[in-house]
Amino acid sequence: MITLRIPTPLRPYAGGANEIQVNGETVGAALEELTNTYPTLRKHLYNEYGELRTFVNLYLNDEDIRQLQGTATRIKPGDRLMIIPSIAGGKGQVAQWK
């Protein structure tokens, strides 16, 4: 089980939750489980080709998954995955924010 943190604008599509527990061995699998549970989330996260939309940033324990292995990045129980829209394309100081 990992914890997925949901940004405010997406909470209405995720039953109002700010955190959701999901299973999966990779970031992609965790997102798959999330969007299977909440299908209306899918179009906000993926484009028509099934790729993550370019402004959607995912941070695994504060690290941008694009710097890791993308959606193939492996996850382990207790990890935290954060979904954040880029503002001005930035990852800014996400890692510094607590």
Add this chain to the structure above:
Amino acid sequence: MADISTLSGVKIYKAREAGNLEDVVGNTPLLQLRRLTAHLNPGVRVFAKAEWFNPGGSIKDRPALNIIRKALKQGKLGDGRILLDSTSGNMGIAYATFGATLGIPVTLAIPANASSERISILKALGAKLVLTDPLEGSDGALRKASELYEKHPEKYFYANQYDNPANWEAHYLSTGPEIVEQTQGEITHFVAGLGTSGTLTGTGRYLREMLGKVELIATQPDSPFHGLEGLKHMPTAIKPAIFDPQLPDRTQEVTTEDAHRMVLQLARQEGLFVGISSGAAAWVALKVASELDQGVVVTVFPDAGYKYLSDRQLWEGN
């Protein structure tokens, strides 16, 4: 800038007089889109206000300066009182710019996911930053600023760009009159993105009063979850008090992807290296223009592309 002569087809302009930084805010160029409009009816022209020509690099110089001037006049700023507001970047840069030159300390609540360029510029200008939860976006920063003010009202002047009438009044006093003059009153459609709604409200009110039937088109993201810096999805965001939903004739939604593609087209086909909200504005302006037989469509390009360079995926696209 008066045209004094023409030499080999190159216009020579009289140089601006020496003055202060605040004196060069506004009076930005109105640039015609040429190649991206080639498919339109010949009677249709599309123009954009090049707002990155402002000294702080964005349209936000206008409202920031007006807010500061009004507060100074009313005695709400001065004597070391701190200007406080929330921002996702440009408004903060404008406050910090004029704060530095006028000796006003500036504290800003800013989402931690604002781009590193913005955060670096704000630090360079000496602003104090309070980073807010990236999951909560600009509304989270807004709540934080208001919380800080409520804790220490004696320390701060809370500029509150979302609710402060001096925001839209800046556009009523400058952006609107400039557009009327630059189009010689021929503007038929005005397109502007909704963030605080200041640009649309102030410019729109002026255009309506001066010219009567100019059509006002508001632009907003197609979804509450988007990558359009500076723009708000009004139905789901905290509504700015200055927003008048009755003012626009219509609202056109734009996807982040369409805005991104348009940013590249503007760079590669018009030589305009602009930011993402300019891409959104251009996409809507061109859509509006494509439905016309005749008309002058004017929009606003809020800033240049420099502050978005860390977004590699955006600039390296095809």
